[in-house]
Amino acid sequence: MRQFVDQLIQNGYFAGAPKELVYAGAMIVAALVVLSVFVAPLAGVTSWLERRVWARMQSRVGPNRVGPQGILQWLADGIKNLLKEDIIPASADKFLFSLAPYVVFVGFLSAFVVIPFGRELIVADLNIGILYLLAVTSVVVVGILMAGWSSNNKWSLLGGMRSAAQIVSYEIPAGLAVLTIVFVAGTLSTQGIIKGQGWAPWDWFLFYNPFTFVAFFLYFTAALAEGNRTPFDIPEAESELVAGYVTEYSGMRFLFFFFAEWGNLYVIGAVATILFLGGWHIPAIPALADQPILKGGLQFAVFFVKAYFWVFVAMWVRATLPRVRVDQLMSLCWKYMVPLSFVCVVGTAAWMLIWPQGNRPVSMAMFLLGVVILAMFSKRVGYQIRHARPVLYLRPYI
Amino acid sequence: MDDLVAHPFFPILVLFCLAGIVVLALLLVAQKVGPKKMDPVKAEPFESGNPPRGDARIRFPVKFYLVAMLFLIFDLEAVFLYPWAILLRRLGTYGLVEMGIFLLIAAVGFLYAWKRGALDWE
Numbered sequence: 132m133r134q135f136v137d138q139l140i141q142n143g144y145f146a147g148a149p150k151e152l153v154y155a156g157a158m159i160v161a162a163l164v165v166l167s168v169f170v171a172p173l174a175g176v177t178s179w180l181e182r183r184v185w186a187r188m189q190s191r192v193g194p195n196r197v198g199p200q201g202i203l204q205w206l207a208d209g210i211k212n213l214l215k216e217d218i219i220p221a222s223a224d225k226f227l228f229s230l231a232p233y234v235v236f237v238g239f240l241s242a243f244v245v246i247p248f249g250r251e252l253i254v255a256d257l258n259i260g261i262l263y264l265l266a267v268t269s270v271v272v273v274g275i276l277m278a279g280w281s282s283n284n285k286w287s288l289l290g291g292m293r294s295a296a297q298i299v300s301y302e303i304p305a306g307l308a309v310l311t312i313v314f315v316a317g318t319l320s321t322q323g324i325i326k327g328q329g330w331a332p333w334d335w336f337l338f339y340n341p342f343t344f345v346a347f348f349l350y351f352t353a354a355l356a357e358g359n360r361t362p363f364d365i366p367e368a369e370s371e372l373v374a375g376y377v378t379e380y381s382g383m384r385f386l387f388f389f390f391a392e393w394g395n396l397y398v399i400g401a402v403a404t405i406l407f408l409g410g411w412h413i414p415a416i417p418a419l420a421d422q423p424i425l426k427g428g429l430q431f432a433v434f435f436v437k438a439y440f441w442v443f444v445a446m447w448v449r450a451t452l453p454r455v456r457v458d459q460l461m462s463l464c465w466k467y468m469v470p471l472s473f474v475c476v477v478g479t480a481a482w483m484l485i486w487p488q489g490n491r492p493v494s495m496a497m498f499l500l501g502v503v504i505l506a507m508f509s510k511r512v513g514y515q516i517r518h519a520r521p522v523l524y525l526r527p528y529i
Numbered sequence: 530m531d532d533l534v535a536h537p538f539f540p541i542l543v544l545f546c547l548a549g550i551v552v553l554a555l556l557l558v559a560q561k562v563g564p565k566k567m568d569p570v571k572a573e574p575f576e577s578g579n580p581p582r583g584d585a586r587i588r589f590p591v592k593f594y595l596v597a598m599l600f601l602i603f604d605l606e607a608v609f610l611y612p613w614a615i616l617l618r619r620l621g622t623y624g625l626v627e628m629g630i631f632l633l634i635a636a637v638g639f640l641y642a643w644k645r646g647a648l649d650w651e
Contacts, residue, residue, distance in 0.1 A: 241541060286575070383555055476610065
């Protein structure tokens with residue numbers, strides 16, 4: 132980011148303006164672009180796509196009226212929510228009730244500071260990147276707790292408390308799973324972690340050793356739970372708690388909670404891509420060497436596809452699995468995932484001392500194991516699809 | 530001012546402020562264009578259509594408090610591990626053994642909490 136602005140100044144743009152002012156202006160413009168061009172449409176389209184994907188998996192059609200295939204449904208929903216009455220219950224704590232959407236939204240949006248879009252494209256490559264990411268994403272829990280308590284509604288209170296308990300519990304396996312990658316990469320910067328990997332799958336940290344392989348699944352499961360996603364959506368379980376902590380929210384305030392939830396899905400996928408899946412690495416193509424824009428675009432596309440694949444998996448999981456009970460949720464975290472993630476941490480630490488430069492044959496073996504698991508899984512899915520007589524959900528244009 | 534802009538964490542401040550401004554602006558627009566027809570029934574807390582009974586300032590299970598305490602202990606421990614993780618290559622076996630002792634103590638605490646039933650949720 133800074134190098135780019137330096138280049139512009141060198142080329143004679145902004146002549147006469149103080150350098151700091153140019154930097155500050157560039158930063159504000161970059162943040163606005165990230166928010167309005169990337170994050171807002173992304174969260175919106177994800178909300179539409181999620182409904183379409185569930186619908187197909189349940190042999191329904193889903194929203195398909197607004198725009199081609201219903202792709203503008205999110206804009207229609209946004210405008211509708213904007214035109215709704217802003218209701219604050221009489222018995223609510225008005226200050227905290229109004230503050231909660233801000234906290235949730237700020238916590239979600241600040242994650243985009245350290246999420247890269249390509250080798251050069253990142254808002255700021257902080258030296259504590261991944262720790263910062265863990266810190267700001269857990270700011271959301273404060274907002275949820277505020278929303279739950281200040282609504283002065285029993286559903287909201289229970290939803291908020293459950294959500295807080297769940298998010299803080301799953302923070303530990305998620306943090307320890309991230310730690311295994313910090314051992315391997317030796318840095319906390321997101322760009323630094325990506326640069327330690329390569330474009331080929333066997334260079335990814337996912338296949339670095341058996342412990343990082345397990346850590347990936349620990350991370351993804353814990354991240355789903357932190358995002359309050361099914362099968363861990365007991366905080367807003369509609370069959371028991373109406374809507375959990377958002378029961379009393381309406382209109383725009385309600386929208387901000389769900390904006391953050393759908394945007395967070397992408398953050399989960401992006402963090403998984405940064406840590407385990409090689410980020411924006413593309414093979415060295417000689418034809419692209421002197422075309423920085425095309426190369427940057429390709430890197431962004433690779434990163435985005437990898438990250439969005441995990442958004443799709445989260446939708447798939449939500450359409451497939453039933454909700455777990457609160458005691459199952461807590462014992463899964465504390466009795467299985469926390470000990471397992473400690474084993475991963477100690478295992479990776481020992482591994483780093485035995486093979487400081489990594490172990491190539493083990494990486495290749497892990498990669499083959501991954502391919503075999505994927506092939507077996509695909510075979511199962513293919514079998515299920517053939518036997519479900521998918522008349523509706525395999526026809527793309529309805 | 531110059532120091533502030535040059536600081537590597539300046540973008541965080543920008544994005545924090547921007548997020549707040551966006552929420553504020555959209556809420557103000559919503560308040561301008563939305564209808565305003567409050568009545569006492571609408572302002573009641575929602576209890577699935579029943580008349581609300583008492584308020585939500587009630588006692589809730591102490592379990593949640595216990596989870597928060599366990600979280601504090603283990604999350605702080607995880608944060609202690611981060612600097613070690615970055616420096617492990619330089620610290621070598623000495624670092625691994627030293628941190629192994631730390632983790633062993635933590636594991637004993639974890640087992641104690643487990644055996645006392647702190648991890649059970651009934």
